[in-house]
Amino acid sequence: MLIPMKEDKKIRVGITHGDINGVGYEVILKALADDRILELCTPIVYGSAKIVALYSKMLGIEAPNFTQIANAFDAIPGQYNIINVVPEDTKVEPGVATSEAGAAAFEALECAVTDLRNGGIDVLVTSPINKHSIQSDTFTFPGHTEYLEASVAENGEKSLMILCNDDVRVALVTTHLPLSKIPTAITKDGIVEKLRIFNESLKRDFGFEYPRIAVLSLNPHSGDNGLLGNEEQEVIIPAIEEAQGQKIQCYGPYAADGLFGSGQYHRFDGVLAMYHDQGLAPFKTIAMESGVNFTAGLPFVRTSPDHGTGYDIAGKGEASEVSMREAIYKAIDIYRNRRFESYIRRNPLRRQYFDKSADNVVLDLTKDDSEH
Secondary structure, three states: OOOOOOOOOOEEEEEEOOOOOOOHHHHHHHHOOOHHHHHOEEEEEEEOHHHHHHHHHHHOOOOOOEEEOOOHHHOOOOOEEEEEOOOOOOOOOOOOOOHHHHHHHHHHHHHHHHHHHHOOOOEEEEOOOOOOOOOOOOOOOOOHHHHHHHHHOOOOOOOEEEEEOOOOEEEEOOOOOOHHHHHHHOOHHHHHHHHHHHHHHHHHOOOOOOOEEEEEOOOHHHHHOEOOEOHHHHHHHHHHHHHHHOOOEEEEEEOHHHHHHOOHHHHOOEEEEOOHHHHHHHHHHHHOOOOEEEEEOOOOEEEEEOOOOOHHHOOOOOOOOHHHHHHHHHHHHHHHHHHHHHHHHOOOOOOOOOOOHHHHOOOOOOOOHHHO
């Protein structure tokens, strides 16, 4: 079912250029090469027209005909739009991590997030950043997810990282933490909170009416009844039971190798992993090119390709644009799903009370019908 929209209103997709020394520009140019994407949305790239020209020449890619605009509200439907967010003399060094590239990545991200909050764009798609190069006095976060939670949460909402494609959705309890800190970071309340966000996102963002969630264990073989660790008995199982009490259909804990290795993950609509590599390693094995990183739980839609900066292939024309294209499509799909969910829930019917009249009369079953 399509939700009524103004005929001239296409979804405005903001796309940040990410680390300018990585594969960001290459995957953007390749993903936007098919003009049919203009039938779905109005792309707005936060980057540099000069850097577009540089990579276009370097890679032998015919760049889309970008219209340079001053702000997102000037974006022209049916055209590719670009907002110049960095100085023209910004130095580009493909494959090299530099503080200048990190600063350029932050400028694009900050500008796009401002427009996202102000309604200049409808959804945000971010290209990969170098988490070290982007660090500064104004960016002190481990990654996009944490920055967005701090920047766009309107009422203290908590975010959830979900890796997804059409077949599997994997969410994380902890994200960018050293392995040594993970056991103490995993708490019963934290797991319940992530399950609640995941459950709501599977309903609202992905369209599952009654989602089923598999919860992974922390230790090998799910702890083997405490032989290999007590986190399952003391933290994870109590969290699952509490979430089930809140009518969340979650099950486990399952050992990650068994669930993914046997293909049992197909029986569930989502999988909740305890830490970064536990979830991302199998997910990327299953869906490396088609995978998308989605930040759930926030009032705005943000997606990104599920790969990194790709310094080793930057400037060589070897990067695949499939994940970037899927990130754009997924952002549009989730935005539409949210609009549909809001549409069907607006102006709900008021609860009606009816006089059942004599329905509460107790019949005398001892009498014979012939007596009447």
